[in-house]
Amino acid sequence: xxxxxGALGEAWSELRHHKLRVLLSLIxxxxxxxxxxxxxxxSEYQQQQMEEQSDQSGGRPATVSISVSRTDGAPxxxxxxxxxxxxxxxxxxxxxxxxxxxxxxxxxQTPEQVRPVNARLVDPAYPVIHRTPLLEGRxxxxxxxELLAPPVVISEALWDVYGRPDLGAGFALRTTGDTxxxxxxxxVTPRQYNGDEEKRITMMFDSYAARLDALPADVMVxxxxxxxxxxxxxxxxxxxxxxRAGLDDSTEVSxxxxxxxxxxxxxxxMAVFELVTGGIAALVLLLGGLGLVNIQLVAMRQRIREIxxxxxxxxTQGRIFTSVLLESVVATAVAxxxxxxxxxxxxxxxxxxDMFSAMQDxxxxxxRAAVTGLVAAVAIGALAGxxxxxxxxxxxxxxxxxx
Numbered sequence: 001x002x003x004x005x006g007a008l009g010e011a012w013s014e015l016r017h018h019k020l021r022v023l024l025s026l027i028x029x030x031x032x033x034x035x036x037x038x039x040x041x042x043s044e045y046q047q048q049q050m051e052e053q054s055d056q057s058g059g060r061p062a063t064v065s066i067s068v069s070r071t072d073g074a075p076x077x078x079x080x081x082x083x084x085x086x087x088x089x090x091x092x093x094x095x096x097x098x099x100x101x102x103x104x105x106x107x108x109q110t111p112e113q114v115r116p117v118n119a120r121l122v123d124p125a126y127p128v129i130h131r132t133p134l135l136e137g138r139x140x141x142x143x144x145x146e147l148l149a150p151p152v153v154i155s156e157a158l159w160d161v162y163g164r165p166d167l168g169a170g171f172a173l174r175t176t177g178d179t180x181x182x183x184x185x186x187x188v189t190p191r192q193y194n195g196d197e198e199k200r201i202t203m204m205f206d207s208y209a210a211r212l213d214a215l216p217a218d219v220m221v222x223x224x225x226x227x228x229x230x231x232x233x234x235x236x237x238x239x240x241x242x243x244r245a246g247l248d249d250s251t252e253v254s255x256x257x258x259x260x261x262x263x264x265x266x267x268x269x270m271a272v273f274e275l276v277t278g279g280i281a282a283l284v285l286l287l288g289g290l291g292l293v294n295i296q297l298v299a300m301r302q303r304i305r306e307i308x309x310x311x312x313x314x315x316t317q318g319r320i321f322t323s324v325l326l327e328s329v330v331a332t333a334v335a336x337x338x339x340x341x342x343x344x345x346x347x348x349x350x351x352x353x354d355m356f357s358a359m360q361d362x363x364x365x366x367x368r369a370a371v372t373g374l375v376a377a378v379a380i381g382a383l384a385g386x387x388x389x390x391x392x393x394x395x396x397x398x399x400x401x402x403x
Contacts, residue, residue: 026335029377032288033332033339034346037373039281041347043274044366049359050273054260055131056192059224061261062232063129065254066223066243072250078215081251085223088242092235096226098123099205101219106201109174110161117158119201121208129226133360137167137187140204144186150207153187158199173201179211229261282376289380293387296328300388307392321389328385329378336377340370 059065066085070076082099089097103118124140126132132139135156144151152173165171172184183203209215227235240255247253300307307320344365346352356362 026292026331028288028291029332029380030335030339030342032285032380033336033373033377034343035284035339036281036376037340037343037369038347039277040369040372041343041366043277044363044369045347045356045359046273048361048363049356051260052131052359052361056133057130058258058260059129060131060226061259062227062229062257063259064225064227064232064236064239065256065258066225066239067220067254068243069220069252070250071252074250076251078219078221081247082221084246085243088239089225091242092239094225094227096125096129098126098129098224100126100222100224101205101208101215104203104208104219106179107176108201109176111163114176115199117199117201119152119203119208121203121205123205125226126202126224129224131360133190135188135190137185139187145204145206145210149182149184150204150210151186152183153189153202154185155189155196155198155200156191157197158201159185159188161199179208181211224258232257285376285380289384292328292332292380292384296384296388297391300324300391317393321393324389324392325382325385328388329381332377332381332384333374336374339377340373343369343373 068076068081085097099121101121104121106117106119107114108117122140124142124144127134127139134153136159137153139153140151149172154173162171167185167188170184172182174180174182183201189200189202215221236255236257240253243253243255244251310320347365353362
Protein backbone atom coordinates (compact mmCIF):
# COMPACT_ATOMS: atom_id res chain seq x y z
CA UNK A 1 0.00 0.00 0.00
CA UNK A 2 2.82 2.38 0.87
CA UNK A 3 4.44 1.64 -2.50
CA UNK A 4 1.25 2.57 -4.34
CA UNK A 5 0.88 5.79 -2.34
CA GLY A 6 4.51 6.64 -3.06
CA ALA A 7 4.05 5.97 -6.77
CA LEU A 8 0.94 8.16 -6.84
CA GLY A 9 2.79 10.96 -5.04
CA GLU A 10 5.67 10.69 -7.47
CA ALA A 11 3.29 10.74 -10.43
CA TRP A 12 1.59 13.87 -9.09
CA SER A 13 4.95 15.58 -8.63
CA GLU A 14 5.89 14.80 -12.23
CA LEU A 15 2.57 16.18 -13.42
CA ARG A 16 3.17 19.44 -11.57
CA HIS A 17 6.70 19.65 -12.98
CA HIS A 18 5.50 19.13 -16.55
CA LYS A 19 2.22 21.00 -16.11
CA LEU A 20 2.38 22.86 -19.45
CA ARG A 21 2.84 19.64 -21.41
CA VAL A 22 0.18 17.94 -19.31
CA LEU A 23 -2.27 20.79 -19.79
CA LEU A 24 -1.91 20.73 -23.56
CA SER A 25 -2.26 16.97 -23.74
CA LEU A 26 -5.26 16.71 -21.45
CA ILE A 27 -7.49 19.33 -22.99
CA UNK A 28 -8.60 16.82 -25.59
CA UNK A 29 -9.17 14.15 -22.92
CA UNK A 30 -11.29 16.50 -20.80
CA UNK A 31 -13.38 17.43 -23.81
CA UNK A 32 -13.73 13.79 -24.86
CA UNK A 33 -14.75 12.61 -21.39
CA UNK A 34 -17.17 15.51 -21.12
CA UNK A 35 -18.66 14.54 -24.48
CA UNK A 36 -18.92 10.88 -23.45
CA UNK A 37 -20.58 11.80 -20.16
CA UNK A 38 -22.97 14.18 -21.89
CA UNK A 39 -23.91 11.59 -24.52
CA UNK A 40 -24.64 8.93 -21.89
CA UNK A 41 -26.69 11.42 -19.85
CA UNK A 42 -28.57 12.67 -22.91
CA SER A 43 -29.26 9.06 -23.84
CA GLU A 44 -30.95 8.49 -20.48
CA TYR A 45 -32.89 11.74 -20.77
CA GLN A 46 -34.01 10.78 -24.27
CA GLN A 47 -34.99 7.31 -23.10
CA GLN A 48 -37.03 8.83 -20.26
CA GLN A 49 -38.77 11.13 -22.72
CA MET A 50 -39.52 8.26 -25.10
CA GLU A 51 -40.91 6.18 -22.24
CA GLU A 52 -43.17 9.01 -21.10
CA GLN A 53 -44.46 9.54 -24.63
CA SER A 54 -45.13 5.82 -24.92
CA ASP A 55 -46.89 5.85 -21.54
CA GLN A 56 -49.27 8.53 -22.82
CA SER A 57 -50.46 6.29 -25.64
CA GLY A 58 -50.29 2.76 -24.24
CA GLY A 59 -50.07 3.28 -20.49
CA ARG A 60 -47.33 2.71 -17.97
CA PRO A 61 -45.70 -0.70 -17.63
CA ALA A 62 -47.66 -2.82 -17.00
CA THR A 63 -51.04 -1.68 -18.30
CA VAL A 64 -53.58 -4.44 -18.87
CA SER A 65 -56.50 -3.71 -21.18
CA ILE A 66 -59.85 -5.46 -20.76
CA SER A 67 -62.38 -5.46 -23.58
CA VAL A 68 -65.70 -7.26 -23.86
CA SER A 69 -68.17 -7.90 -26.66
CA ARG A 70 -71.08 -10.13 -27.53
CA THR A 71 -70.83 -12.61 -30.37
CA ASP A 72 -74.60 -12.99 -30.83
CA GLY A 73 -75.21 -9.35 -31.77
CA ALA A 74 -77.28 -8.62 -28.66
CA PRO A 75 -76.72 -5.31 -26.82
CA UNK A 76 -74.20 -5.35 -24.02
CA UNK A 77 -75.44 -4.86 -20.46
CA UNK A 78 -72.71 -2.44 -19.43
CA UNK A 79 -74.08 -1.84 -15.93
CA UNK A 80 -73.95 -5.55 -15.10
CA UNK A 81 -70.47 -6.03 -16.54
CA UNK A 82 -69.26 -2.88 -14.80
CA UNK A 83 -70.39 -4.29 -11.46
CA UNK A 84 -68.66 -7.57 -12.32
CA UNK A 85 -65.36 -5.79 -13.08
CA UNK A 86 -65.67 -3.81 -9.84
CA UNK A 87 -65.98 -7.04 -7.84
CA UNK A 88 -62.96 -8.59 -9.53
CA UNK A 89 -60.96 -5.38 -9.05
CA UNK A 90 -61.78 -5.34 -5.35
CA UNK A 91 -60.68 -8.96 -5.05
CA UNK A 92 -57.29 -8.16 -6.63
CA UNK A 93 -56.96 -4.82 -4.77
CA UNK A 94 -56.23 -2.85 -7.93
CA UNK A 95 -55.21 0.73 -7.12
CA UNK A 96 -55.55 2.14 -10.63
CA UNK A 97 -58.52 1.09 -12.75
CA UNK A 98 -60.23 3.22 -15.38
CA UNK A 99 -63.07 2.86 -17.85
CA UNK A 100 -62.52 4.41 -21.27
CA UNK A 101 -65.03 5.33 -23.95
CA UNK A 102 -63.51 7.14 -26.91
CA UNK A 103 -64.90 8.91 -28.82
CA UNK A 104 -68.28 10.19 -27.64
CA UNK A 105 -69.81 12.96 -29.81
CA UNK A 106 -71.05 16.07 -27.99
CA UNK A 107 -72.60 19.33 -29.16
CA UNK A 108 -70.76 22.24 -27.51
CA GLN A 109 -71.80 25.87 -27.52
CA THR A 110 -68.78 27.99 -28.53
CA PRO A 111 -68.71 31.79 -28.88
CA GLU A 112 -69.46 31.49 -32.60
CA GLN A 113 -71.73 28.46 -32.92
CA VAL A 114 -72.76 25.06 -31.67
CA ARG A 115 -70.11 22.68 -32.92
CA PRO A 116 -69.51 18.92 -32.63
CA VAL A 117 -66.66 17.97 -30.32
CA ASN A 118 -65.43 14.49 -29.46
CA ALA A 119 -65.24 13.58 -25.80
CA ARG A 120 -63.34 10.87 -23.94
CA LEU A 121 -64.96 9.28 -20.89
CA VAL A 122 -62.51 8.18 -18.20
CA ASP A 123 -62.08 7.65 -14.46
CA PRO A 124 -59.67 9.57 -12.17
CA ALA A 125 -57.03 6.84 -12.60
CA TYR A 126 -56.70 7.51 -16.34
CA PRO A 127 -54.20 10.43 -16.20
CA VAL A 128 -52.05 8.42 -13.78
CA ILE A 129 -52.00 5.30 -15.95
CA HIS A 130 -51.34 7.29 -19.13
CA ARG A 131 -49.08 9.92 -17.55
CA THR A 132 -51.19 12.64 -19.16
CA PRO A 133 -49.71 16.14 -18.63
CA LEU A 134 -51.65 19.32 -17.99
CA LEU A 135 -50.99 22.80 -19.27
CA GLU A 136 -53.28 24.43 -16.70
CA GLY A 137 -55.43 23.33 -13.78
CA ARG A 138 -55.85 19.84 -12.33
CA UNK A 139 -57.16 16.39 -13.14
CA UNK A 140 -60.24 14.65 -11.78
CA UNK A 141 -60.74 13.52 -8.20
CA UNK A 142 -63.12 10.87 -6.87
CA UNK A 143 -65.29 13.53 -5.21
CA UNK A 144 -65.86 15.29 -8.55
CA UNK A 145 -68.41 12.64 -9.54
CA GLU A 146 -70.75 13.89 -6.79
CA LEU A 147 -70.81 17.49 -8.02
CA LEU A 148 -74.03 18.80 -9.55
CA ALA A 149 -71.97 20.50 -12.26
CA PRO A 150 -69.47 17.79 -13.27
CA PRO A 151 -66.04 19.16 -14.28
CA VAL A 152 -64.26 18.53 -17.57
CA VAL A 153 -60.75 18.84 -18.96
CA ILE A 154 -60.35 20.30 -22.45
CA SER A 155 -57.59 20.40 -25.04
CA GLU A 156 -55.49 23.49 -25.66
CA ALA A 157 -56.99 23.93 -29.13
CA LEU A 158 -60.51 24.09 -27.68
CA TRP A 159 -59.28 26.46 -24.97
CA ASP A 160 -58.02 28.78 -27.73
CA VAL A 161 -61.53 28.91 -29.22
CA TYR A 162 -62.74 30.58 -26.02
CA GLY A 163 -59.76 32.96 -25.87
CA ARG A 164 -57.85 31.15 -23.07
CA PRO A 165 -59.99 32.36 -20.16
CA ASP A 166 -58.84 32.00 -16.56
CA LEU A 167 -59.91 28.61 -15.19
CA GLY A 168 -60.33 30.06 -11.73
CA ALA A 169 -62.81 32.68 -12.92
CA GLY A 170 -65.73 30.28 -13.41
CA PHE A 171 -65.02 29.22 -17.00
CA ALA A 172 -67.50 26.51 -18.05
CA LEU A 173 -68.70 24.75 -21.20
CA ARG A 174 -72.31 24.45 -22.25
CA THR A 175 -73.54 21.43 -24.17
CA THR A 176 -76.81 20.67 -25.91
CA GLY A 177 -78.63 17.44 -26.69
CA ASP A 178 -79.02 14.46 -24.36
CA THR A 179 -76.17 15.60 -22.10
CA UNK A 180 -77.17 19.27 -22.07
CA UNK A 181 -75.79 21.21 -19.15
CA UNK A 182 -72.95 23.29 -17.78
CA UNK A 183 -69.54 21.73 -17.22
CA UNK A 184 -66.87 23.72 -15.33
CA UNK A 185 -63.43 23.46 -16.92
CA UNK A 186 -60.81 22.45 -14.35
CA UNK A 187 -57.85 21.61 -16.61
CA VAL A 188 -56.28 22.03 -20.04
CA THR A 189 -54.14 19.42 -21.80
CA PRO A 190 -51.29 20.77 -23.98
CA ARG A 191 -50.90 20.20 -27.69
CA GLN A 192 -49.24 16.88 -28.41
CA TYR A 193 -47.29 18.25 -31.38
CA ASN A 194 -46.87 21.44 -33.38
CA GLY A 195 -50.04 22.15 -35.30
CA ASP A 196 -52.25 19.95 -33.10
CA GLU A 197 -55.69 21.54 -33.48
CA GLU A 198 -57.82 18.68 -32.17
CA LYS A 199 -60.66 20.01 -30.04
CA ARG A 200 -61.41 17.43 -27.38
CA ILE A 201 -63.18 17.15 -24.04
CA THR A 202 -62.25 14.67 -21.32
CA MET A 203 -65.15 13.89 -18.99
CA MET A 204 -65.65 11.55 -16.06
CA PHE A 205 -67.45 8.35 -17.04
CA ASP A 206 -69.91 8.53 -14.14
CA SER A 207 -70.73 12.18 -14.88
CA TYR A 208 -71.71 11.30 -18.43
CA ALA A 209 -73.67 8.18 -17.46
CA ALA A 210 -75.59 10.09 -14.76
CA ARG A 211 -77.16 12.32 -17.42
CA LEU A 212 -78.44 9.37 -19.44
CA ASP A 213 -80.89 6.63 -18.57
CA ALA A 214 -78.50 4.11 -20.11
CA LEU A 215 -75.38 4.10 -22.22
CA PRO A 216 -76.03 4.01 -25.98
CA ALA A 217 -76.10 0.53 -27.48
CA ASP A 218 -73.22 1.28 -29.84
CA VAL A 219 -70.88 2.42 -27.07
CA MET A 220 -67.80 0.28 -26.45
CA VAL A 221 -66.37 0.48 -22.94
CA UNK A 222 -62.75 -0.55 -22.42
CA UNK A 223 -61.14 -1.10 -19.04
CA UNK A 224 -57.50 -0.51 -18.19
CA UNK A 225 -55.68 -1.44 -15.02
CA UNK A 226 -52.12 -0.62 -13.99
CA UNK A 227 -50.45 -3.54 -12.22
CA UNK A 228 -46.87 -4.34 -11.09
CA UNK A 229 -44.74 -5.35 -14.05
CA UNK A 230 -42.97 -8.22 -12.31
CA UNK A 231 -46.14 -10.29 -11.86
CA UNK A 232 -48.17 -9.38 -14.92
CA UNK A 233 -47.29 -12.57 -16.81
CA UNK A 234 -48.92 -14.70 -14.11
CA UNK A 235 -51.75 -12.24 -13.48
CA UNK A 236 -53.05 -12.02 -17.05
CA UNK A 237 -54.45 -15.56 -17.50
CA UNK A 238 -55.88 -15.67 -13.97
CA UNK A 239 -57.54 -12.27 -14.37
CA UNK A 240 -59.04 -13.29 -17.70
CA UNK A 241 -60.48 -16.47 -16.16
CA UNK A 242 -62.02 -14.55 -13.26
CA UNK A 243 -63.57 -12.00 -15.61
CA ARG A 244 -65.10 -14.74 -17.76
CA ALA A 245 -66.52 -16.56 -14.74
CA GLY A 246 -70.29 -16.19 -14.48
CA LEU A 247 -70.75 -14.82 -18.01
CA ASP A 248 -72.73 -16.57 -20.72
CA ASP A 249 -71.07 -18.18 -23.71
CA SER A 250 -72.01 -15.28 -25.99
CA THR A 251 -69.91 -12.80 -24.01
CA GLU A 252 -66.28 -12.68 -25.09
CA VAL A 253 -63.68 -11.11 -22.78
CA SER A 254 -60.19 -10.20 -23.98
CA UNK A 255 -57.27 -9.34 -21.67
CA UNK A 256 -53.98 -8.06 -23.08
CA UNK A 257 -51.12 -5.69 -22.34
CA UNK A 258 -50.99 -2.37 -24.18
CA UNK A 259 -47.93 -0.68 -22.68
CA UNK A 260 -44.71 -0.17 -24.63
CA UNK A 261 -42.71 -2.54 -22.41
CA UNK A 262 -44.72 -5.47 -23.77
CA UNK A 263 -43.52 -4.76 -27.32
CA UNK A 264 -40.02 -6.04 -28.16
CA UNK A 265 -39.69 -3.53 -31.01
CA UNK A 266 -40.00 -0.58 -28.61
CA UNK A 267 -37.34 -1.96 -26.29
CA UNK A 268 -35.00 -2.76 -29.19
CA UNK A 269 -35.35 0.77 -30.61
CA MET A 270 -34.28 2.26 -27.29
CA ALA A 271 -31.34 -0.16 -27.12
CA VAL A 272 -30.27 0.78 -30.65
CA PHE A 273 -30.45 4.48 -29.79
CA GLU A 274 -28.22 4.01 -26.74
CA LEU A 275 -25.81 1.82 -28.72
CA VAL A 276 -25.43 4.40 -31.50
CA THR A 277 -24.93 7.34 -29.13
CA GLY A 278 -22.50 5.31 -27.01
CA GLY A 279 -20.52 4.34 -30.11
CA ILE A 280 -20.18 7.97 -31.15
CA ALA A 281 -18.98 8.95 -27.68
CA ALA A 282 -16.48 6.07 -27.59
CA LEU A 283 -15.09 7.16 -30.96
CA VAL A 284 -14.62 10.70 -29.66
CA LEU A 285 -12.81 9.38 -26.58
CA LEU A 286 -10.61 7.09 -28.70
CA LEU A 287 -9.49 10.03 -30.83
CA GLY A 288 -8.61 11.94 -27.68
CA GLY A 289 -6.66 8.95 -26.38
CA LEU A 290 -4.66 8.66 -29.62
CA GLY A 291 -3.67 12.30 -29.29
CA LEU A 292 -2.51 11.69 -25.73
CA VAL A 293 -0.44 8.67 -26.80
CA ASN A 294 1.38 10.73 -29.43
CA ILE A 295 2.16 13.53 -26.99
CA GLN A 296 3.32 11.08 -24.31
CA LEU A 297 5.64 9.29 -26.74
CA VAL A 298 7.24 12.57 -27.83
CA ALA A 299 7.57 13.66 -24.20
CA MET A 300 9.13 10.34 -23.19
CA ARG A 301 11.89 10.69 -25.80
CA GLN A 302 12.73 14.02 -24.20
CA ARG A 303 12.85 12.38 -20.76
CA ILE A 304 15.19 9.51 -21.70
CA ARG A 305 18.11 11.09 -19.83
CA GLU A 306 15.91 11.61 -16.75
CA ILE A 307 14.93 7.95 -16.84
CA UNK A 308 18.58 6.92 -17.14
CA UNK A 309 19.54 9.00 -14.09
CA UNK A 310 16.78 7.43 -12.02
CA UNK A 311 17.81 3.95 -13.14
CA UNK A 312 21.45 4.67 -12.22
CA UNK A 313 20.38 5.63 -8.69
CA UNK A 314 18.69 2.26 -8.19
CA UNK A 315 15.15 2.74 -9.45
CA THR A 316 13.79 -0.63 -10.52
CA GLN A 317 12.11 -1.29 -13.84
CA GLY A 318 8.83 -1.91 -12.03
CA ARG A 319 9.04 1.43 -10.24
CA ILE A 320 9.82 3.26 -13.48
CA PHE A 321 6.98 1.49 -15.30
CA THR A 322 4.47 2.19 -12.51
CA SER A 323 5.54 5.81 -12.20
CA VAL A 324 5.21 6.57 -15.91
CA LEU A 325 1.94 4.66 -16.17
CA LEU A 326 0.41 6.41 -13.16
CA GLU A 327 1.41 9.79 -14.54
CA SER A 328 -0.94 9.19 -17.42
CA VAL A 329 -3.66 7.62 -15.26
CA VAL A 330 -3.66 10.41 -12.67
CA ALA A 331 -3.61 13.06 -15.37
CA THR A 332 -6.54 11.57 -17.27
CA ALA A 333 -8.45 11.01 -14.02
CA VAL A 334 -8.13 14.72 -13.21
CA ALA A 335 -9.11 15.58 -16.77
CA UNK A 336 -12.07 13.22 -16.45
CA UNK A 337 -13.31 14.96 -13.31
CA UNK A 338 -13.03 18.32 -15.08
CA UNK A 339 -14.83 16.96 -18.14
CA UNK A 340 -17.64 15.50 -16.00
CA UNK A 341 -18.04 18.81 -14.17
CA UNK A 342 -18.30 20.64 -17.49
CA UNK A 343 -20.85 18.11 -18.76
CA UNK A 344 -22.99 18.50 -15.62
CA UNK A 345 -22.88 22.30 -15.89
CA UNK A 346 -23.85 22.25 -19.56
CA UNK A 347 -26.66 19.70 -19.18
CA UNK A 348 -28.17 21.61 -16.26
CA UNK A 349 -28.18 24.85 -18.25
CA UNK A 350 -31.68 26.23 -18.95
CA UNK A 351 -31.30 26.06 -22.74
CA UNK A 352 -30.57 22.32 -22.52
CA UNK A 353 -33.32 21.54 -20.02
CA ASP A 354 -35.80 23.36 -22.27
CA MET A 355 -35.23 20.59 -24.82
CA PHE A 356 -36.83 18.16 -22.33
CA SER A 357 -39.50 20.50 -20.98
CA ALA A 358 -42.19 18.00 -22.00
CA MET A 359 -40.90 15.46 -19.47
CA GLN A 360 -42.94 15.16 -16.29
CA ASP A 361 -40.33 13.28 -14.26
CA UNK A 362 -37.00 14.91 -15.08
CA UNK A 363 -34.35 12.59 -13.65
CA UNK A 364 -31.30 13.94 -11.82
CA UNK A 365 -27.96 13.82 -13.56
CA UNK A 366 -27.40 10.10 -14.14
CA UNK A 367 -24.77 8.60 -11.85
CA ARG A 368 -24.10 6.02 -14.55
CA ALA A 369 -23.00 8.78 -16.90
CA ALA A 370 -20.52 10.20 -14.36
CA VAL A 371 -19.16 6.75 -13.49
CA THR A 372 -18.86 5.85 -17.17
CA GLY A 373 -16.95 9.06 -17.88
CA LEU A 374 -14.55 8.57 -14.97
CA VAL A 375 -13.91 4.90 -15.76
CA ALA A 376 -13.34 5.77 -19.41
CA ALA A 377 -10.87 8.49 -18.42
CA VAL A 378 -8.86 6.12 -16.22
CA ALA A 379 -8.97 3.38 -18.87
CA ILE A 380 -7.78 5.66 -21.65
CA GLY A 381 -5.06 6.95 -19.33
CA ALA A 382 -3.85 3.42 -18.67
CA LEU A 383 -3.82 2.61 -22.37
CA ALA A 384 -2.10 5.86 -23.27
CA GLY A 385 0.50 5.41 -20.54
CA UNK A 386 1.31 1.77 -21.24
CA UNK A 387 3.37 2.32 -24.41
CA UNK A 388 5.47 5.22 -22.99
CA UNK A 389 6.00 3.23 -19.77
CA UNK A 390 7.14 0.23 -21.78
CA UNK A 391 9.47 2.48 -23.76
CA UNK A 392 10.95 3.87 -20.52
CA UNK A 393 11.58 0.40 -19.08
CA UNK A 394 13.29 -0.89 -22.22
CA UNK A 395 15.71 2.03 -22.49
CA UNK A 396 19.34 1.14 -21.79
CA UNK A 397 20.82 2.97 -18.79
CA UNK A 398 24.15 3.82 -20.49
CA UNK A 399 22.46 4.97 -23.71
CA UNK A 400 19.95 6.98 -21.71
CA UNK A 401 22.72 8.83 -19.82
CA UNK A 402 24.42 9.64 -23.14
CA UNK A 403 21.19 10.96 -24.68
